[in-house]
Amino acid sequence: xxxxxxxxxxxxxxxxxxxxxxxxxxxxxxxxxxxxxxxxxxxxxxxxxxxxxxxxxxxxxxxxxxxxxxxxxxxxxxxxxxxxxxxxxxxxxxxxxxxxxxxxxxxxxxxxxxxxxxxxxxxxxxxxxxxxxxxxxxxxxxxxxxxxxxxxxxxxxxxxxxxxxxxxxxxxxxxxxxxxxxxxxxxxxxxxxxxxxxxxxxxxxxxxxxxxxxxxxxxxxxxxxxxxxxxxxxxxxxxxxxxxxxxxxxxxxxxxxxxxxxxxxxxxxxxxxxxxxxxxx
Amino acid sequence: xxxxxxxxxxxxxxxxxxxxxxxxxxxxxxxxxxxxxxxxxxxxxxxxxxxxxxxxxxxxxxxxxxxxxxxxxxxxxxxxxxxxxxxxxxxxxxxxxxxxxxxxxxxxxxxxxxxxxxxxxxxxxxxxxxxxxxxxxxxxxxxxxxxxxxxxxxxxxxxxxxxxxxxxxxxxxxxxxxxxxxxxxxxxxxxxxxxxxxxxxxxxxxxxxxxxxxxxxxxxxxxxxxxxxxxxxxxxxxxxxxxxxxxxxxxxxxxxxxxxxxxxxxxxxxxxxxxxxxxxx
Numbered sequence: 001x002x003x004x005x006x007x008x009x010x011x012x013x014x015x016x017x018x019x020x021x022x023x024x025x026x027x028x029x030x031x032x033x034x035x036x037x038x039x040x041x042x043x044x045x046x047x048x049x050x051x052x053x054x055x056x057x058x059x060x061x062x063x064x065x066x067x068x069x070x071x072x073x074x075x076x077x078x079x080x081x082x083x084x085x086x087x088x089x090x091x092x093x094x095x096x097x098x099x100x101x102x103x104x105x106x107x108x109x110x111x112x113x114x115x116x117x118x119x120x121x122x123x124x125x126x127x128x129x130x131x132x133x134x135x136x137x138x139x140x141x142x143x144x145x146x147x148x149x150x151x152x153x154x155x156x157x158x159x160x161x162x163x164x165x166x167x168x169x170x171x172x173x174x175x176x177x178x179x180x181x182x183x184x185x186x187x188x189x190x191x192x193x194x195x196x197x198x199x200x201x202x203x204x205x206x207x208x209x210x211x212x213x214x215x216x217x218x219x220x221x222x223x224x225x226x227x228x229x230x231x232x233x234x235x236x237x238x239x240x241x242x243x244x245x246x247x248x249x250x251x252x253x254x255x256x257x258x259x260x261x262x263x264x265x266x267x268x269x270x271x272x273x274x275x276x277x278x279x280x281x
Numbered sequence: 282x283x284x285x286x287x288x289x290x291x292x293x294x295x296x297x298x299x300x301x302x303x304x305x306x307x308x309x310x311x312x313x314x315x316x317x318x319x320x321x322x323x324x325x326x327x328x329x330x331x332x333x334x335x336x337x338x339x340x341x342x343x344x345x346x347x348x349x350x351x352x353x354x355x356x357x358x359x360x361x362x363x364x365x366x367x368x369x370x371x372x373x374x375x376x377x378x379x380x381x382x383x384x385x386x387x388x389x390x391x392x393x394x395x396x397x398x399x400x401x402x403x404x405x406x407x408x409x410x411x412x413x414x415x416x417x418x419x420x421x422x423x424x425x426x427x428x429x430x431x432x433x434x435x436x437x438x439x440x441x442x443x444x445x446x447x448x449x450x451x452x453x454x455x456x457x458x459x460x461x462x463x464x465x466x467x468x469x470x471x472x473x474x475x476x477x478x479x480x481x482x483x484x485x486x487x488x489x490x491x492x493x494x495x496x497x498x499x500x501x502x503x504x505x506x507x508x509x510x511x512x513x514x515x516x517x518x519x520x521x522x523x524x525x526x527x528x529x530x531x532x533x534x535x536x537x538x539x540x541x542x543x544x545x546x547x548x549x550x551x552x553x554x555x556x557x558x559x560x561x562x
Binding site: 060064065067085114132174175205213220222228234235240 | 488
């Protein structure tokens with residue numbers, strides 16, 4: 001039985017790269033890749049068993065949390081079973097033979113443009129046109145076949161869509177990473193799991209978030225991330241997404257989670273999985 | 282001397298509306314309005330005294346914090362001196378006489394599309410094309426003068442650019458608000474100020490964020506919001522943006538702030554200003 005794995009976007013996208021790297025230990029013969037146009041398609045296809053695993057970006061180290069992934073993690077009953085990070089390098093691509101002076105418009109995802117903005121500020125003559133996907137912007141440039149049109153995309157997309165790299169590494173921070181989460185309909189608890197993700201809400205009263213955090217502190221659990229996201233329909237009330245170190249097979253972790261759960265208005269367990277460390281760390 | 286006030290975007294934008302409402306108590310004769318293409322222009326023009334006050338969106342209740350505003354607040358030495366929230370209602374606009382069946386493409390800001398996504402899922406035939414600004418998308422529709430092209434924009438933009446409202450109120454959450462911050466180069470401490478904003482970083486070690494929060498708890502200061510944002514160039518380390526209730530003329534608040542400052546690696550005061558409450562609250 002082949003493992004069915006899915007990503008959002010098109011071949012050559014960073015999501016496909018992250019998926020390939022995450023599953024690089026598996027026999028390629030045993031993997032079957034699917035790709036979908038929307039983030040939500042990953043959740044829908046996990047729920048109806050079209051795919052066994054899905055991957056979605058959750059955070060970029062230059063531009064922050066990816067709102068849609070956070071939102072959908074709370075909406076659907078799927079679990080985080082792993083994470084992976086890849087270094088993101090953006091290149092300015094164009095038709096072979098075109099130069100930076102030929103370019104009048106570049107297509108890309110707004111995040112890629114944000115991550116490369118200082119470069120384009122220096123190149124005052126190039127207009128940015130937002131597109132849904134970096135890899136698909138490269139495909140578009142190939143299709144339009146116009147020397148004045150370029151894309152911000154990856155090296156891999158340049159090679160897939162036969163484009164030239166007009167300017168390499170245009171992202172302003174060389175330490176530009178995107179972290180992905182690997183999702184499954186079934187909970188998986190590996191012995192090597194050392195990161196737990198939760199989403200919760202607390203009472204809209206003084207000190208209520210602090211009281212939740214105290215349970216982590218008392219159990220000596222290191223809270224590594226806290227992300228607040230809006231609650232739709234309840235203006236200026238927030239969902240808190242928390243990551244902390246631990247394995248739920250550890251009795252003290254389970255006890256702390258029980259206490260956290262009891263001090264929240266709403267609580268949802270998102271997963272316990274092996275954390276990814278950057279090579280340099 | 283006229284008060285020079287600036288917003289990002291074009292006339293008819295939600296930013297202009299928020300600015301007008303915030304300064305509605307002032308004599309219109311004493312106000313001089315400026316508008317700029319980029320968020321950063323607000324900071325640059327405050328610093329070089331082209332404008333006295335600027336306004337920028339910081340948070341939407343359906344889609345969350347606005348990354349660029351958070352980032353720039355930390356980069357520049359300007360202060361938050363006020364806040365304002367407006368209800369955001371998105372309408373589907375088109376040329377007069379066109380119907381929803383004529384539309385093949387709609388332009389808008391990706392946030393407006395995200396806030397109206399369920400509507401477009403039902404209308405499978407309309408393709409979304411991202412644009413930098415909702416009001417400018419309306420202007421574009423007027424300019425292109427093509428019945429197959431529409432925009433997601435405001436009622437005001439419809440009236441400014443002579444467009445018809447093809448479908449009103451298409452945002453999925455009727456409780457859809459955007460909160461704006463009013464910025465100035467000079468600190469202002471009003472007696473009515475009851476909200477303080479800070480940005481800080483803590484040591485990358487267990488319990489360090491908790492230790493900072495304890496100082497708020499001990500001084501009975503209600504922490505109303507915590508937002509984590511990436512630190513550029515330091516992957517997976519975070520800036521924390523905190524909002525809490527208080528006035529810095531209160532000695533106990535000052536004392537708590539001193540303790541917070543001393544327990545942080547990095548600390549920046551962003552402002553103390555009167556909070557905005559939704560009419561229903």
